[in-house]
Every structure is written in structure tokens, then in C-alpha cells.
Amino acid sequence: MPKILRPLDVYKYLPQTNCGECGESSCMAFAAKLIERQVSVEKCTPLSEPKYGKKLKALLEVLRSPVKEVTIGIPPNAITIGGKDVMYRHELTWRHPTALMIDVHDEMEEEELIKRVKFVNDFSFIRIGRELKLDGIAVRCVSDDSKKFSTAVSTVLKHTQLPLVLCSYNPTVLEEALTIAGDKKPLIYAANKQNWKEMAELSSKYKCPLVVSAPGDLSLLKSLTVSIKKYYNLDDFVLDPGTFVDGGTILDTISMFSVLRYAAIEGEDSDVGYPLLGVPAAVWSLFDGNDDEKRLMESIVASSLMSRYADILILHSIDVWPILPVIVWRDCVYTDPRVPPSVKPGLYEIGKPNEMSPLLVTANFALTYYIVKDDVERNKIDAWLVVVDTEGTSVQSAVAGKKLTAENIYETMVSSGAMEKVQHKTVIIPGYAARLSGELEDLLKDWRVFVGPRDSADIKQFLEKIWKQEVFGEKQ
Amino acid sequence: MKEEKKEENEKIVIDLLKLLSETDNVELEDVTIDAEEFAIEIVPAAAPGRPELFKLSLEPVMPGATGKIEFLVEASPQGLRVLGVPPVTPAAPAPPKVVELLSIPFKYPQLPYTSKIAEVQLGATKSEGGSRGVTYKLGGYSTPPMFLFQETSINRPLFALDVFDMRPTLAGPVKRSYADVLEDPVAWAKKCIETYKADLVSVHLVSTDPGIKDTPPSEARRTVEDVLQAIDEPIIVGGSGNPEKDIDIFREIAKATEGEKLVFASITLDMDIPKAVEPLVKHGQNAIALAFMDINQAKELSRKILEAGLPKNQLILDPTTGALGYGIEYSFSVMERIRLAALMGEEILQVPMSCAATNAWAAREAWMKVEEWGPRELRGPLWEATTAIVCMLAGADLFMMMHPLAMKIAKTFAEALQKVRKPLSEIPYEKWVEAKY
Structure with a gap:
């Protein structure tokens, strides 16, 4: 079972002075937030005093997630991965969204390399008011030539501040690159059965996190990790069980990821309690198919592994369409499943509405809002949309739970100024809210309330067949 | 001349404060300081090959006062940057004595599921x-x-x-x-x-x-x-x-x-x-x-x-x-x-x-x-x-x-x-x- 902390387990390692430096009213309140992962230990400034050294150490140990947090890169662009406490997001929101790294290699034309780095720097997709971005660059050594690799790494460094993964199985190649990039704390890829001692030394010397790679062999993966941990006293690992994709082996990959995560969290096997690396880019060297087939496959592999516990992914395609589903799925799966997303209540304009445009009412559940908005837009309708505060619930549940009532529809119409926007003095409420129409009509006095369709997909038909005829006497 | 000296002193103090703020901790043991003003001196590279070690000396500036305290401080990498000391390649840690790959089997976890889907x-x-x-x-x-x-x-x-x-x-x-x-x-x-x-x-x-x-x-x-x-x-x-x-x-x-x-x-x-x-x-x-x-x-x-x-x-x-x-x-x-x-x-x-x-x-x-x-x-x-x-x-x-x-x-x-x-x-x-x- 995953460890379940109580505030007292944490409180005993706090200064217990209730000084309030952290912004909480008491150390106990801070403890409660710590176990909910809502605040970080650094907020307790007194704990950094030398006299609390032992407590701090013990506290960090108690708070350590079954999957360790590992940081790649340096501030302000450092990313932290791992830190997972649960298998399933309905138990507790997943922390630290999967990092998405795009590859370049040392035999690319410089122009191509810079183009790819800039693509990563500039990539931005805005969705529901949030900006979705890529996280960093994986530099692969194709040449097996230290000079070439270092040149590629310095070119990348010249064009980005984002964190890097340096990829080669040759320690000599990596060492030279680390002399230029080591202080940027890149992730080193990878220690395997042959090179693990040299790689461990590099990781220790440059204080960079290290990928431990044992494709398809979980016992070797565990053995390597434990050996490096024991002999080199290292603890910042990322595990690579291999990303197999051809001939349906993606299923084996998903199984390995799942079983590793299950062992770390439910089985309390701390030897595998580290972030997991997936390499959807392996599609490009393993999978038979044309480029578009590879892009499709790479995207599917990325989304699948993200669903099943990958903490960092290396991707190759820099086309927007295969990245889009991955980055949107990441945004979705890392939200808090207990909090329904909502939009701000009030009056919204869709298209270019005027005083003759329909006035529609809906709930402030984000999905409801976006679906309604989308249906109205898609049908090229100009409309006013009154979004009522239903505490982020859908129309159907809000009506049942009395969170969408005639009173709050009326109040929102008044306070948002919606009533002055139209001359026709009619309002259209959702089909699921039909039973509020009488009461709303009483409140609105000389206004007319129309009961619209249950599904906004039918809004166009409703407006043309019913509303327009009733209001303007138009015939089809 | 005097102005210049003062400015330089101020700079040193600022640097020192920065250095101290970046340093994990400074411990002074068995030390009593009984003076209103100090002269502070930082002597870099206190040890060969260890540029992060500095000698810090404190000396009372009151006429007639005695007692100079010297101690070593270790600057953090951040502190080194503040002081403008170029970072050096860290020395490789001493390799461990026995290095053999341990063999630790991964145990497939027992799943708790007891029932079946129809x-x-x-x-x-x-x-x-x-x-x-x-x-x-x-x-x-x-x-x-x-x-x-x-x-x-x-x-x-x-x-x-x-x-x-x-x-x-x-x-x-x-x-x-x-x-x-x-x-x-x-x-x-x-x-x-x-x-x-x-x-x-x-x-x-x-x-x-x-x-x-x-x-x-x-x-x-x-x-x-x-x-x-x-x-x-x-x-x-x-x-x-x-x-x-x-x-x-x-x-x-x-x-x-x-x-x-x-x-x-x-x-x-x-x-x-x-x-x-x-x-x-x-x-x-x-x-x-x-x-x-x-x-x-x-x-x-x-x-x-x-x-x-x-x-x-x-x-x-x-x-x-x-x-x-x-x-x-x-x-x-x-x-x-x-x-x-x-x-x-x-x-x-x-x-x-x-x-x-x-x-x-x-x-x-x-x-x-x-x-x-x-x-x-x-x-x-x-x-x-x-x-x-x-x-x-x-x-x-x-x-x-x-x-x-x-x-x-x-x-x-x-x-x-x-x-x-x-x-x-x-x-x-x-x-x-x-x-x-």
C-alpha cells in the first residue's frame, strides 16, 4: 500500500513554534498542507537553520514520494519529474507533468539542429486559458565522435536555456560534453550493463541525474540501480526499461512501466522508486512504415506511456499534429480530478452579437461552456451567452442539485448587463432546465423565456425553426 | 585615495555578505568578539587546487585592540560565481573499492484482484x-x-x-x-x-x-x-x-x-x-x-x-x-x-x-x-x-x-x-x- 501520512507524522519534524513564516497559522496547518503536497518544505524558512539540520533531513525522508523527485537543468528552467505518490489519479492528483523532450543529433546540419531547438523554444498551444509548452532537448550522439558531439551540445546551449538530455552509451563522448554542459545539470543517458561504472562516475563527478537503462530486463534494471546507489552513493536516477514498439510489443512496454510503478508504490520497492523514461522516438529506428505512419505511432506510444506512468518522454517528430494530442492529454491527465474545471460566470460574446441576437443561458462547467460555445461558433451564429455560476457542474446536475435556479439565472442576467444587450426581450434556457422557465418568467416580468434544446448541437435548428419564427415571425 | 579605499571596503563587505548568504553555514566556536568595528579580509585560494576555500580574517579596528580571528570558508558554486572565481572540473571521487554488479531479482508484485469481469x-x-x-x-x-x-x-x-x-x-x-x-x-x-x-x-x-x-x-x-x-x-x-x-x-x-x-x-x-x-x-x-x-x-x-x-x-x-x-x-x-x-x-x-x-x-x-x-x-x-x-x-x-x-x-x-x-x-x-x- 502507498504510505498514508498523517499531519502528526510530519509535525514532529517541524520547529513547532507556529512562527507563521510559511504563511500558515500554525505548524500543524503547514504539516497538513505538506502531506497534501500543496506546499513545499522550503516555505518553512526556520528549518534551514543549522539547529534543525537533523529534523530537516528526517522530514525530507518522511515526505519522500515512493517515486523520487528528480530535477533536470538549472533554475529558472529546471524541471522536476517523478514525485508520484499514487498509481491512480483519482486517489490524489498526479504531480509533475511528464516532461516532453525533442531530439536532435550530432550529424544533423547545423541549420536543421537550430531549427529543431527553436521549434521547442517557441512551441506554444493555448487551451482553456493555459499555455502548453515543450520542456527540453535530447541531444543524441550518432557520430560516436567526442568532438562532433560536444560541438552539437554547444550549439544547442547557444540557442536554448531549456534542460537537456545527453544521449550516448560511450562515457568518453559524454565526459567531453559534460565539461561544457555539466553545470547545466543535464540528464545523462545512459548507464547500462557495460558502462555503468564509468557512467556512475560521471554522474557523481558532475552531479547530474543519470538514466539507468536495461531494455526488457527488469531484474537487470534493479540490479544496476542498486549497485550504482550502493557503490557510488547516488540517488538521482531515471529508469529506462526500454520502449519497444514493433509487432505489438508496445503492450509489453506498457506492462513493464505499469509493473515498475506498481512495485514502487504498492509494493514499496524503493529500488525502483524512480521516474520512468519512455522513448517514443524509438519508433523512428524500430518501426516499419512511412513517415506519417511513424508520426501516428510515435504519438500513440507517447500518449499511452503518459497514461501509464512515463515521467519523461523523448520524441522526434516536430510536426504539430502528432504533438497536439500528446500535449493536450498531458494537460488533462495531470489536472485535479476532484475539482471540476469551471469558467468565470458572466456574459460572453460569441461572434459579433447585436441587439437582435439570441441570448442563451448555460452553466459554468468548463466543458459545458466550451461545448456550447463551440456549437454556436461552428454554426456561425452570433449570440450572447450568459454563464451562470453552477459551481462548475453541468446543466443537468446543476438543475438537480439546485445550483442552477431561476434566481441565479435572473441575478446573472441583471449583474452581467445582459438584459440591456438585446431588444427582443427573450432568453433561451437549456432543455435540461425546462422546469425553471415559469419561475424565471415571473422574475423577468415582460420577458419571454424559451426552453432550448437539451444538447447545444441542436441549437441552430432550434433558433431557425422556433425562436426566429416566434420572435420575428420569419418563415423558413 | 581615501574615498577609493572606502568604496573598495564596502564592495568587499557586500561580497562577503553575499558569500556568507550563499554559504551553507559558518560556525565559530570558542570565539568571543568584543569590538565595535572589524577589518575583514578575504584571502582567496587557501588551499592548492581547492579554489572554493577562502581564508577569512576578522580584526578589530579600534586603536590598541588585539586579537585576529582567521577561519576557512567554503564558497558554494553560487558564491564562487559572485566572487568571480572560475569553476574547475571537480575531481572524481575516489572510486569505491569493490565494484561488482549486484544481482537483485525484480519480484513481480502480487496483484490484489480477486474477481473477474463477466x-x-x-x-x-x-x-x-x-x-x-x-x-x-x-x-x-x-x-x-x-x-x-x-x-x-x-x-x-x-x-x-x-x-x-x-x-x-x-x-x-x-x-x-x-x-x-x-x-x-x-x-x-x-x-x-x-x-x-x-x-x-x-x-x-x-x-x-x-x-x-x-x-x-x-x-x-x-x-x-x-x-x-x-x-x-x-x-x-x-x-x-x-x-x-x-x-x-x-x-x-x-x-x-x-x-x-x-x-x-x-x-x-x-x-x-x-x-x-x-x-x-x-x-x-x-x-x-x-x-x-x-x-x-x-x-x-x-x-x-x-x-x-x-x-x-x-x-x-x-x-x-x-x-x-x-x-x-x-x-x-x-x-x-x-x-x-x-x-x-x-x-x-x-x-x-x-x-x-x-x-x-x-x-x-x-x-x-x-x-x-x-x-x-x-x-x-x-x-x-x-x-x-x-x-x-x-x-x-x-x-x-x-x-x-x-x-x-x-x-x-x-x-x-x-x-x-x-x-x-x-x-x-x-x-x-x-x-x-
């Missing part, structure tokens, strides 16, 4: 009382979908393509795949099976909606019979979503196709459930129960249907699929919770789950023409395939899909379950690093 048969052959040439089994799993390594022989998820009994409004990329059959459900069904290799088809009798064409049950029945004549596979019979009319439709068709083990979709909480279930029980048909993204609603619905007499192995649960980007995470978590609860012993949830991945086309990222987003002929199907596969990983077993390419991607994924796959040791995964692509 196995539902879709379609019946002549000898079983139906007329289908092809039948399928769905469900029967005893682990969540991602722990497949423990399953030996396993039913794979199944894929139905949508067919409509009247010309529907479809997204551009979907429409193109069916342009020649949009008016003819029989030809449409044949195309889904023969050209696009769907496992089965889902015939949506949308025209029966009283608000659309109000097609009578007898006519809807003829459409279904014609499709059954044309293909060998079982079908899903989809109503219009009108809770009263659908019962009439189900009754008419369930009777006419007695023993075929078709799937009737959907039974919802706003229906008269005993009335809806009765013909399905009587004529040996399966049902899909549609709940709205809520595990408690799913339980209530399932319990009512089972209480109305439908055997568990004739029921499939549809917890509602939100499109990728439009609520899919709720579907993902509800499906995951339903499947885990079922495997842990919640009887009323021990049934296969269905997923209308077609809902993916509600997302504008799937259908909208936007040049920067890339071709929607690929983007759309990928959106639908991703929606399906994400739900598959959460436990969905029966997929309603629309775009042939999306279905092909998801189906290939599922088919691998029953395939003899290459041993991983024979696959050169490592090559991804040095391969040129």
Missing part, C-alpha cells in the same frame, strides 16, 4: 440459435488492462464502426470515407466490414426520434434485418436516445432477431428500466447501459438493470466518453475506478465497458481546418485513436468509432494482445540513440 458473447451462430457467421467474446479479464503479462488467453477489445439510418452531419475527414454510402445503411455496413475491417457495426436508428422523422419501429426493424442479411457479423442496435421511443424500437427488433445476441444501446436512468430490459431478457439479447461520467450513477443503473432480470453476461456499461481535451480525463478516471472496483469484488460493475470514441470529433482540434495544426486528414483520426486508446488503457473493451484510420490504429493496438510477440531481447531498442533519423 464474459459477454456478441452474436450467435446458427447452432446457437442465431444466424451469424462470426461471433465474439468480450470481457473475462481478471486484471486491469495494463497488467496483461499475467493474462494467458485473453479476449481482445472489439471495434464497431458507426452506420446511420439517415444521412448524418459528419466531420469532413469522416464524411470522405463514406461519401458513396451515406444514403444506404446496408451498403454502409458492408463497407465498414469488408473495406475497413471493422469487427462489427453499430447501426444508429437516429431517424426514429420523434423530433426528427419519427420512423416507426417496423421500418427500423427492416433496416436492421437488411443489415443482418448483408453481413455475417453481429451488430449494435442504437436507438435515437428518446427514452420512450427507444423502448418500442428495442421491443420490435429484439423480438424479430430473437437469439442473435445483438447489442442494444442504450439503456439510461431516465427510461422505464424494467420495461426496456424485458424484451432483451426474453429474446436473449445484450444491452449497453449508458451512465454519465459518474461511478455512482453507473452502479445505480447497473443494479437496476440486473434487478430487472438481465444476466450479468449480457450487460455492457458505457460510462460516457468525453473527447480528448473535452473531458476525457473524467472518462479515464471513471472507467479506471469502475474496473478496479469490479476486480476488487463490486459485483454490479463486473461487466465489460464500451467507449464511444466517436465523440472525439466534438473537439475542434480533430475537425477544424487550421493550417498551423497540420492536415486534419491525419490529425482527426489521430485524435479519435488517442481517445480510444487512452480509454482502452483505463478498461474500455468495446469501441464505437467512425474514422477507418482511427479504428485501424486502435485495432492494431488491441490485436497485439492475442499475437505471439517477439521476445524483447531480440529487439535492438538501444539503436534509437545512434540511428540516423
